[in-house]
Amino acid sequence: MYKSFEFTKKIKSFLIATIVIGAVLAVAGIAMNLDHTHRIWANVLLNGFFFTAIAMSAAFFVIVHVLGESGWHTSVQRIPEAMAMYVPIGGVFMLLVLVGMHDIYHWSHTEHLDEILLGKSAYLNPMFFSIRTVAYIIIWSLLVIWFRKTSLKTDTDANIKLFNRQRGIAGIFIVIFAVTSSTSAWDWIMSIDAHWFSTLFGWYIFVSTFVSAVAVVILLLFVLRRMGYMEHINDEHLHDLGKYLFGFSIFWAYLWVSQYLLIWYSNIPEETIYYVKRIQDFEGLFYANVIINFLAPFLILMARGTKRKLNWLIAASIIVLLGHWVDMYLAIMPGAIGHPEFGILEIGMTVFVLGIFLFMFFRNFAKAPVVPENHPYFKESFDYDNIR
Amino acid sequence: MQEKAFVSGYYLDDKDLVEGIRALQEKDIEIADVRTPFPVHGLDKVLKYRRSRLPRAGFVAGAFGAAIGFGFQAWVFTEAWPLNFGGKPFLSVPSFIPVTFELTVLMAAFALVFGFLISSKLGPGADNVIFDEEVTNDRFQILLEVSNGNSEQLQSELQSAGAEGVKHHDV
Amino acid sequence: MYVSPVREPLISGEKSYSKVTEDIYAPMTGKPGKLWFGGLTLALIALGFGLFSIFITVWDGIGTWGLDRTIGWGWGITNFVWWVGIGHAGTFISAILLLFRQKWRTSINRSAEAMTIFAVMCAGLFPLIHMGRLPLGFFIFPYPNTRDVWVNFNSPLLWDVFAISTYLTVSLLFWYMGLIPDIGTIRDRLKNGIQKKIYAFLSFGWTGSARHWARHESMSLILAGLAAPLVLSVHTIVSFDFATSVIPGWHTTIFPPYFVSGAVFSGFAMVLTLMIITRKAINLEDYITKAHLESMNKIIIATGSIVGIAYITELFIAWYSGVVYEQYAFVNRAFGPYWWAYWIMMTCNVITPQLFWIKKIRRSFAATFVISIFVNIGMWFERFVIIVTSLHRDFLPSSWSMYSPTWVEVGIYIGTFGLFFTLFFLFIRFFPVIAIAEVKSVLKTSSEKFIKKGK
Known part of the structure; x- marks a missing residue:
């Protein structure tokens, strides 16, 4: 009844071509930057983190709906579920970051630490940092695989106990993710600007990747529809995805303003230096970041109609995804390389990692029925209304 | 009558x-x-009612509120009563955001509520006929x-x- | 709308539409019981004592409070933030749960919204009186005046004025618009007389017309869409009162979402405290069921855990920052003269809500009642700890001092409980506590046994 996805040779070839093109460009970029290795490693971090975090946020999307006893999401849940399976591969890139640690993180130069960095060195030292990185990857991979396995079991065994177990796994997942999403953001991103700190940072990064994940779900849905799959998705499902894109873009902007306003208002130099650096050296990108990631989805998706039309959702999703890549760029580059650089290296690396992300998605999406038909709330997904 | x-x-x-x-x-x-x-699902479709214009009224009022809120603060702080607080610029955009947001919401809410009451002819003292109290x-x-x-x-x-x-x- | 048969019913027993009307209207009929009169009397006594305390404050001056250098904010602002926080649950239930299509909100949204309005009124009292000259309270509003001054739009205290006023207004409007159809129902139950005329007036002429319902739904959904960011903004702006400063323990970027989470946390706890008693007292057990209890408790774990994570984040970043003052602020909180307040806060806020992971506790009315009270105690202490411990020992040790409240401050706090419960008791008596029309709209899909009348 629901057309099963086939990971055809055609799709495989296209993705492998993408990966190869990305690799070629990336290698070319690397070759051109052998004297700026920090730029190379910063890009490994940027794309490694961005797509891994999107994959984890996709898992979070499903988890949170499981805990909230939601029904509508069952129509789309296999998409974020498959996205989440990228996490172990994304982990490989984060392990690569460990290799290039010294080029990104000033605190890793343990011989030249000033007083402040010495104070943090119990936490920010190469050994502990590496252990934490490995731990995040292993724990996240286990959680994602565990959840996925249970979800797939329900396709052959409609026992209600399996769905209850899903809720149990979801509970464990969310507690671990709640803590590690913040600590990993502190480790991998905030510590680049090692003299700076912000208690909001972990949540800010998480919301940025969550919105990006919603955008990716919408874009993948579009691609699948073009291929002739997921025909059961109706306007109500699109409307709900649109609401998430709209609402969480606003929530992201709220967190952006909260962090900025508080640091701007109190005007404490050791905090403001973060923004001064970005406004002075990355000015265009800095303002573009807020405008694109807030104004665009806000204005495009406010009307009811646009949230229900795939074309508008696509436009908004592309803008949001590019916008949050820039957001991540602004979080990493000022501290890692000091001034904006964009060229073949950036394009190549992004295309390369994106290609791998998509390959893993389609491969995993093919490994399961496109919908969890045995889900007790599955029928609810087809008979509800978004009023207004 | x-x-x-x-x-x-x-x-x-x-x-x-x-x-x-x-x-x-x-x-x-x-x-x-x-x-x-109670509101019956799908009834407005069956009765072919035109979609309410209230949302549009709310948007316009909200935009008006935002403009008034920001504009007024900007005027107060650059023309009428400029205060030097912490060396911040007079046109301190981040500071103006909270009040601007509140006025946006307030104006939109007023438009929605009064728009609803007026377009439905409901209000204190309205004398609509109740044909059946059940x-x-x-x-x-x-x-x-x-x-x-x-x-x-x-x-x-x-x-x-x-x-x-x-x-x-x-x- | 299809609802899976696996879901727990939201309304128990055998109900028809008219039974719903009857059940919810019943507490408004006949003579109110001894419990109601007793409760109202106690509330009025507390209110009276509060009014007296306020009178002393205005007559004798703010010196009757325990505030002194360097602790300029004590019980007054603690109570302000506490009451505003409690108010957040109403809007969360009405607005955010409406946007998320959660049907279980229909039994509790009306009284939660009423609770919001009463709580915000209690909260608004404190900024007014802690400024001292109550009759000049109107100075906080920007209006052209002969003094040629304008309010300071750059001050978070002024943002509060706009935020709280907007919040009170929009909550009132949202609550009342939702009430109109139900007042119509009450009006139509009454026989001719003064009562009927009053409810007819209050019903604004509601007829139940499908056109009006269509507009009403549209308006409600957009008001919900407005109220959701509004409720976030209000406690965010309240958090700005602290976070825009330079004081260690106050200036930290996580405050906005952390305060909002804490507000929803304490608000839901208060809704639970009130609803667990009310449902028994006025026989609404079929409408406020274990399903509702469990859903509300899940929100308590979620928001309570967010608050807990925020505590841990603050502690860690304080160490990570290397800022001596920041580090001392947290050491002082846990081990300084107010250590008892800190540990009450930690126990009540971090440990007790985690008990709801256990299903049996999550679905127990008695356990929930006890935990909800601890949560509110914990949240009161959280504001007390943030305000007083950060102020009593900041940068300069020679300025360190201690604070304790006077009977006047305690009296005013007791008075706010008096105000809150007076209004609440009046609300239960004269208005339908449950959203009649909304419950009817989910009756078919979500009740245990729906009695269909007619063919």
């Missing part, structure tokens, strides 16, 4: 109501009003306006459309 008359028929279930409405629509009988104890309890009512004394005919139409009880009302 022009003399008006209505015929009402009631149902005890929302599904029966919708069937009754469809039956009447098939016979091209114009329905004056439908009254229910509507707000558990009855779903269809109202047909009597013209040229066709009350008997309308009543029988309602009964064949499945209404439980049919009545004539003079207003």
Whole structure:
């Protein structure tokens, strides 16, 4: 009844071509930057983190709906579920970051630490940092695989106990993710600007990747529809995805303003230096970041109609995804390389990692029925209304 | 006051109501009003109501609120009463955001609420006729306006459309 | 709308639409019981004592409070933030749960919204009186005046004025618009008389017309869409009162979402405290069921855990920052003269809500009642700890001092409980506590046994 996805040779070839093109460009970029290795490693971090975090946020999307006893999401849940399976591969890139640690993180130069960095060195030292990185990857991979396995079991065994177990796994997942999403953001991103700190940072990064994940779900849905799959998705499902894109873009902007306003208002130099650096050296990108990631989805998706039309959702999703890549760029580059650089290296690396992300998605999406038909709330997904 | 008359028929279930409405629509009988104890899903589609313009009114009012909020603060802080606080610029955009946001919401809310009340002619002292006090309890009512004394005919139409009880009302 | 049969019913027993009307209207009829009179009397006594305390404050001056250098904010602002926080649950239930299509909100949204309005009124009292000259309270509003001054739009305290006023207004409007159809129902139950005339007036002429319902739904959904960011903004702006400063323990970027989470946390706890008693007292057990209890408790774990994570984040970043003052602020909180307040806060806020992971506790009315009270105690202490411990020992040790409240401050706090419960008791008596029309709209899909009348 629901057309099963086939990971055809055609799709495989296209993705492998993408990966190869990305690799070629990336290698070319690397070759051109052998004297700026920090730029190379910063890009490994940027794309490694961005797509891994999107994959984890996709898992979070499903988890949170499981805990909230939601029904509508069952129509789309296999998409974020498959996205989440990228996490172990994304982990490989984060392990690569460990290799290039010294080029990104000033605190890793343990011989030249000033007083402040010495104070943090119990936490920010190469050994502990590496252990934490490995731990995040292993724990996240286990959680994602565990959840996925249970979800797939329900396709052959409609026992209600399996769905209850899903809720149990979801509970464990969310507690671990709640803590590690913040600590990993502190480790991998905030510590680049090692003299700076912000208690909001972990949540800010998480919301940025969550919105990006919603955008990716919408874009993948579009691609699948073009291929002739997921025909059961109706306007109500699109409307709900649109609401998430709209609402969480606003929530992201709220967190952006909260962090900025508080640091701007109190005007404490050791905090403001973060923004001064970005406004002075990355000015265009800095303002573009807020405008694109807030104004665009806000204005495009406010009307009811646009949230229900795939074309508008696509436009908004592309803008949001590019916008949050820039957001991540602004979080990493000022501290890692000091001034904006964009060229073949950036394009190549992004295309390369994106290609791998998509390959893993389609491969995993093919490994399961496109919908969890045995889900007790599955029928609810087809008979509800978004009023207004 | 022009003399008006209505015929009402009631149902005890929302599904029966919708069937009754469809039956009447098939016979091209114009329905004056439908009254229910709670909003019935899909009723506005069946009755072919135009989508409410309230959202647009809310948006315009909100935009107005935002403009007023930001503009007023900007004027106060650059022209009328510039204060040097912490060396911040007079046109301190981040500081203006909270009040601007609140006024946006306030104006939009006013537009929605008063727009709703005015367009529905509801308000303190409104004297809308209640034809059947059980509507707000558990009855779903269809109202047909009597013209040229066709009350008997309308009543029988309602009964064949499945209404439980049919009545004539003079207003 | 299809609802899976696996879901727990939201309304128990055998109900028809008219039974719903009857059940919810019943507490408004007949003579109110001894419990109601007793409760109202106690509330009025507390209110009276509060008014007296306020009178002393205005007559004798703010010196009757325990505030002194350097602790300029004590019980007054603690109570302000506490009451505003409690108010957040109403809007969360009405607005955010409406946007998320959660049907279980229909039994509790009306009284939660009423609770919001009463709580915000209690909260608004404190900024007014802690400024001292109550009759000049109107100075906080920007209006052209002969003094040629304008309010300071750059001050978070002024943002509060706009935020709280907007919040009170929008909550009132949202609550009342939702009430109109239900007042219509009450109006139509009454026989001719003064009562009927009053409710007819209050019903604004509601007829139940499908056109009006369509507009009403549209308006409600957009008001919900407005109220959701509004409720976030209000406690965010309240958090700005602290976070825009330079004081260690106050200036930290996590405050906005952390305060909002804490507000929803304490608000839901208060809703639970009130609803667990009310449902028994006025026989609404069929409408406020274990399903509702469990859903509300899940929100308590979620928001309570967010608050807990925020505590841990603050502690860690304080160490990570290397800022001596920041580090001392947290050491002082846990081990300084107010250590008892800190540990009450930690126990009540971090540990007790985690008990709801256990299903049996999550679905127990008695356990929930006890935990909800601890949560509110914990949240009161959280504001006390943030305000007083950060102020009593900041940068300069020679300025360190201690604070304790006077009877006047305690009296005013007791008075706010008096105000809150007076209004709440009046609300239960004269208005339908549950959203009649909304419950009817989910009756078919979500009740245990729906009695269909007619053919």
